[in-house]
Amino acid sequence: MTESIYALKGIRHCYGDLVALSIDDFAVAPGSIIGLVGPNGSGKSTLLRMLSFLEKPSQGEILFSGSSEESSTRSARLHVTLLDQEPYLLKRSVMENVAYGLKVRGMRQGYAIRVKEALSWVGLAPEEFARRQWYELSGGEAQRVALACRLVLHPRVLLLDEPTSSVDATSAALIKEASLRARQEWGTTLVIASHDWPWLHEVCDEVFHLFRGSIIGSGMGNVLFGPWTIRADGLAEKHLADGTAILVSAAPNEKSMAVIDPRSVSVHKAPAATEGRANTLAGTISALALQKHSGRVLVTATVDSIHFHAELSSTEVRARGVFPGEQAWVCFRPEDVRWI
Amino acid sequence: MTESIYALKGIRHCYGDLVALSIDDFAVAPGSIIGLVGPNGSGKSTLLRMLSFLEKPSQGEILFSGSSEESSTRSARLHVTLLDQEPYLLKRSVMENVAYGLKVRGMRQGYAIRVKEALSWVGLAPEEFARRQWYELSGGEAQRVALACRLVLHPRVLLLDEPTSSVDATSAALIKEASLRARQEWGTTLVIASHDWPWLHEVCDEVFHLFRGSIIGSGMGNVLFGPWTIRADGLAEKHLADGTAILVSAAPNEKSMAVIDPRSVSVHKAPAATEGRANTLAGTISALALQKHSGRVLVTATVDSIHFHAELSSTEVRARGVFPGEQAWVCFRPEDVRWI
Amino acid sequence: AENQVLKMATTTSTDNTGLLDYLAPRFKQDTGVELQWVSVGTGKALELGRNCDVDVLLVHAPAAEKKFVEEGHGVDRRQVMYNDFVVIGPRTDPAQVRGLAVADAMKKMARDKAIFVSRGDDSGTNKKEIGLWKKAGIEGIDKEAWYVQTGQGMMATINVAAERNGYTLTDRGTYITYENNQKGNPPLVILVEGDPGLFNQYSVIPINPAKCPDTKFDLAKKYSDWMASEPIQQFIGDFKLLDKQLFIPNAK
Amino acid sequence: MNYILEGLVKAFQLLLRGDPETYSAIRVTVQVSTYSMLASLCLGLPLGFLLGYGTFPLKKMVRTLVDTLLSLPTVLIGLIVYAFVSYRGPLGEYGLLFTLPAIAIGQTILALPVVVALAATAVESLDQRLHTTLLTLGANPRQFLLSNLWEARFGLLAAGVAAYGRVLTEVGISMMVGGNIKWHTRTITTAVALETGKGQFGMGIALGLVLMAIALTVNLSLFFLRKRTRH
Amino acid sequence: MNYILEGLVKAFQLLLRGDPETYSAIRVTVQVSTYSMLASLCLGLPLGFLLGYGTFPLKKMVRTLVDTLLSLPTVLIGLIVYAFVSYRGPLGEYGLLFTLPAIAIGQTILALPVVVALAATAVESLDQRLHTTLLTLGANPRQFLLSNLWEARFGLLAAGVAAYGRVLTEVGISMMVGGNIKWHTRTITTAVALETGKGQFGMGIALGLVLMAIALTVNLSLFFLRKRTRH
C-alpha cells in the first residue's frame, strides 16, 4: 500500500482542562474519502483544524506525506485546504473570493475560467453570481461560494467541515459529485465532518465515529449513554422511561458509554424470532435507507426515544417485512457492546 | 377559527433588481407550526426577517395579530423572536447570553433557573456550559445556545432559520421536542425554515414550499426544472442524460418550473402496473421514511439524478414490495403538474 | 552662485512689530545675503546660540547677554537700538498710578493689591519687570492673588490684563500694535512712561566661531556692521508703526 | 542629548521632591482633562453610535465632516472659545475666561470629533448579526445602544485613549482660554511651552515626562479592560 | 464674535487673492504632512498588524506603552528631536535643524503611535474566521498581512485620518525644529500661532480655516474609499 498522507501519533489537544482531542494512532490513505461523525463537541472541527495545520496539537505529532509538519507547515498549507464550519467570505465580490487562492499561488491571469468552472460545480450560475458582493448572498449560497473557493485550488487534501449544513438537496448532491470528481481528477484526499449521515455514507469510503475527542470506531455506530445500574450478575442495565430495560455487558462505570455496531443489531417483526432472552426491545421502524457502497439497507428503529440503527441485507429486510411505521423488535446481545 | 397571528398582503421585497420575495396572500394561524422549504436563495430567510419585523418589505403589508406592524414594531418585537441562520452570540458567557433577553424584559433576578431550564431543553448541561465563554463552544453547541436564548423568552412567535443545520441527531430530536413543548405550554406559533425535510415534516403541521420568492404550495413538492422542449402536440418534454424523457402538460415557457405533489406520484415494481403510457420512469428506490403526522410513507426514488418523492400508504408500500435499493418505476400523469 | 543665508535667533518683539520684515529685504539688497530668523523667547534664543544652531542673535536682556558673552558663546556684542517699556492699565486707573515715577507706581500697585499681570516667562520684558519690583523694594509676590503670571508672550499678557482689568508692563511696540488691533479704542492705556529706568536695549551678538566652528561668523559680522552702519541706523529710526517711531537707533 | 538625560533626572526630582509648581500643574491637568473626557465621552459615544449604525440622508457627508473636524487646530478652537467667553463675547458675563471650565469646553470640542469618528468606526465594524440578535431578543433603543457599545468596547477604549492623548497634550486651548496663569490655569503642557520658551529645554523635557507619567498611570489603570488576547 | 466673522472673510480673501505667504505656508504644510503620513503609515500599519494579530510575550504591556505614547506632547517631541538634530546633537552634522525633513521626523514620531494603536484595534476587531480563511487558502505571510489590512481597510482609514488630524494641527514640533522661518519652514499652524501672538485673532482664525480647508480637501478625496453604508 502507498504511504499514508496523514499519520497521527499520540495526539492530545486541550482547551484548558478540557481534552478536546485524544487520538493515539490514525492514518489516512492518499486518495481516500474519510467521514467524521459524532455528536456536537466531539472534536470533529478540532481534528480538522489540526489536519489543516491551523493549530498545533498540545501533544503528539502529525506526519504529512511522511514528514513532520514542523518543517513544512507553509508548503503543506499550499496543498491542504479547509472549509470552515462557519464559512467566511472576504469582503469582495464572489469572483474575487474564489480567485483569491489562485492569485495567492501566483496565477494572476486566466483565472476567470477556473473560477467559473468551480462555481458551476457547486451549482451557482457564474454569470449570475460571479459579480455579486459578499453580502448579496443567501446562507446556502455563501456556503457554496466558500466551497468553490477551495475546489478551485485542485488541492491534494480537501478538509470539509459540514459542507452541506445549510445547502439544499440538489446542492448536496452536487457537492457529493464535486467531491468524487476531485478525487478522480486530481487524486484529492478528502476528510469530511458532517451530521448528515446518509449523505456522508454515500460519499465516503469509510466513516469514523468521534466521541469526546476519541475515535471510537468506524461505520455507523449506535451509542448508548448511562447512567447504568450494575446488576448482581455483573451485567449493566439502563431503564428507559417506558419501563423497558436495556441489558449490556459489565459497564466500566455507571457513566460509561456503550457502542454497538449496526451489523450486530437486528430487527424483527415478531419477538419469537429473537435469539434467547437478552435484549428484545419493542420499537417502531422509522426509516429504511440504502447504503450505496455496500448495497445493504440501514434500518432506523425508535425505542422509547432512542434511535437504533441496524444494517440488514435487502433480502433480510424483505424477508422479515420490515416497513416504516410498523412495530418491530430490536435485538442485540449484551456482549456485542464495546465500552469507551 | 381564531384570527391569524400573521397576515401578509401583497408582499414584495427586492434587493436591487432581484425580487427576493413575492407573496400575495399568506396567513399563519396562532399556535401552528409552519415549515418553510425551498432551494438556497428561495427567500426563506428574507421571509423570516420580515416576519420578525427586522426589515420592512419593499411593498405590501404584514398584519400582526390583526394590526398593522407600523404602529407596534417595538411591542411586537417583544413577542416575536428569530433564530438567525448564522446564529451570533454576544461576547459574554453562555449564562449571560441566554439571560440577555430576560434582563432586557426587566427580569434582573431569578433568571438563573430559567436559563438553566432553557439550556437543558437544547441538551446542554447547565453546570458544564453556563460558565463557558462565547468562544469556548463548538459550532453545534453555539447554535444550541443561540436557540436557548430564544426559548428562554417563552415567546408568542418563534421563528427558526435552519435550527438544526449543524446539530447532531440527538439535539435535533431535542429541538423538535422543545418546539412542540413551546406550542403546548405557551401557545407559541412557530415558523421554521430548514433543508432537513424529514425533520421538518416531523415537527410541522404544514410545510410551505418557497421558490424564487413565491410560495408555490404546501406539502412536499417535487420540483422539475426546464429547459423544456415543446412538442407538436402542445405537451412539453425534458430529456435526461440517460435518454429518459419526462413528459408534462404544456409548459408556459421553456424555462418554467413544474411542481408535482408527492401524492400524485406513485412507485411500482413493474412497468406493467402503470396506467397507460404517459410517464413511467425507471429508477432506484433510495429511502423510505415514515411521516409521523399522516402515518404514510415517503418513498424517495432516484431517476437519473433527479429525486422523486412519492407518498404512499404503508399498505401500498408493502403490497408493491418497494424496498430501498431496488429497481422501480416512477409514474405520474403529465396533467398532474402545476406550473409556476 | 550659492545663496548665502544668515540664521538669526531673535525675540518675538522684533518680529511681531514687523521690524525684521522691514530690514531683511534691505539686507539682501545691500549684501546679497538672505536673513532667516526664528523668533522665540530671549532665553530660548540664547540657548539656540549656545548650541550653535544660529549664526547671530538680536536680543534685549543685557544681564543675560553679558553672561552669554562672558561664557564665550558670543563675541563682539554690539548695542544697536533701544525702545522703551511702559506701564499700562485700565482707563479708570484704580491704583491711581498715572504719571508717577515707575518705582512709586510699583509700590502703589503692590500696596493696593491692584491686579498686575506679569509675563512670568523669563523674557527680556519679564526680567525688566522683576528688576523694577526689586528696585521698588517689593518681594515675595509670586503667590499673591493679585500677581498674575501668564507665562505667555507680550500680546497675550496684555490681553489677560485687559480681561482682568489689571496693569502690566509692556514694550511700546507691542502696545502700539495692541492699540491698533483694538481699533484705536483700547481698554488699557499708557499710565507710566518716559522713566529712564524703562529703557530697553537691543544688541546684536555674533556667535563665537571658536566654540561653533561651522557658524557663518563672517556673515554675522557683516550683519552686525550693517546694523550699526549710518544708513541703516537711519533706516531703523524711520521704521514706524501707526505713524509712531518704535526703535531708537543708538549704535556706537 | 544632555537635555534628555537632564530632563529624566529633573522629572524624578520634580515628582519626588514634591515641587509645588509641578504638582499644581498636575492637578490642573488631571482635573481639566477629566472634565473634558467625561463630557466628550458622554456626548461622543451616542453620536458615534448613531453615525456608525444609523442610516440617514447625507450620512457619508456627515462622516467626512467629522473626519475633517479631526483636523481642527487647537489654536483655532482656542480662538473661537475665546471669542465666546471673552469679556466682550456673548458668554462674557459668566466670567469663564481663564478658568478651568473654559479650558474644558475647548478640550471637549477637541476630543469630540475623535470620539465620534472612532466610535462610529468601532460600531461599524461590529458584526451585522449583533444588531439582528439584539433586536430579536427584544432590546429597546436604550438597551440596544448600550449593548452595542459594550460589544464594541475594545474599539471604544481605543477611541477614548486616542482622545485622551489629544486632550492631555494640547497646548493651544489651554494657552488661549486658560491663560497659563501660574497656580491657577497652568497645565503641564503650557508649562512645557513656557520652559521651552525660556530656553530651559531640560526642564521642558522633565515636565513632558511628567505628563507621560500621568498618561501611563491612566493607561495602566485601563490595563485590565484590555481585550484578552485573540478572541 | 467679530473675530470669527472677520476670520471667515479673511480666509476667503487669502485663498482667492492668492496671498503668497499663505500659499507658501500651505505648500510647506502639505509637503511636510505628506512625508510624515507616508512614513508613519509605512511603518505603522505593519507594526499595528503585528500588535493586533500577533501573539508574543508582554503583548498587553506593549499595547499599554503604545497607548501611553498617544499622549506624547508635541513640545516634548520637538525638544527631543531638537536634541538630536541640533548642531551639538548626535545628528548635528546633517544640518537638519530648521528644515522640513526635521519637522517630518518629529511628526512621524507623533503620528506613529496613533497609526499603530488604531491599526491594532482595527485588526483585532476582524473576524477570527478571516485569519483561518486566508491561511487555508494558502496566503503566505506577506499576502496574509496585506489581505488583513485590506479587510480592515475602513478601520485603517479611520486610523489614517486621525493621525492626519494630529499631524496637520500640531504646532510644537514645527515651532521647535522648524523654527517658523518665513518662506521656508512656516507652516499654517505656526503662522496661526504667530498671528495669535501678535494679537491678530481674525487673521489667526482665517489661517485656521485655511487649514481646515486643506483637511476637507483631503477627506473629500477619501470620500470614495468610505465604507458603503451598513455592510
Ligand SMILES: Nc1ncnc2c1ncn2[C@@H]1O[C@H](COP(=O)(O)OP(=O)(O)OP(=O)(O)O)[C@@H](O)[C@H]1O
Ligand atoms: N476555543 C475553545 N475553548 C475552549 N473549548 C473549546 C474551544 N473550542 C472548542 N471547544 C470545546 O472543544 C470541544 C470540541 O469542539 P469541536 O469544535 O471540535 O467540536 P465538533 O465536533 O466540531 O462539534 P460540532 O458538531 O458542534 O461542530 C467542545 O466540547 C467544545 O466545547
Ligand SMILES: Nc1ncnc2c1ncn2[C@@H]1O[C@H](COP(=O)(O)OP(=O)(O)OP(=O)(O)O)[C@@H](O)[C@H]1O
Ligand atoms: N443583501 C442582499 N443583497 C442582495 N441580494 C440578496 C441579499 N440578501 C439576500 N439576497 C438574495 O436574495 C435571495 C433570497 O435570499 P434568502 O437569504 O432569503 O434565501 P434563503 O431561502 O434563506 O436561502 P438559504 O437556503 O441559502 O438560506 C437570494 O437570491 C439572495 O442571493
Ligand SMILES: [Mg+2]
Ligand atoms: Mg464543528
Ligand SMILES: [Mg+2]
Ligand atoms: Mg436562508
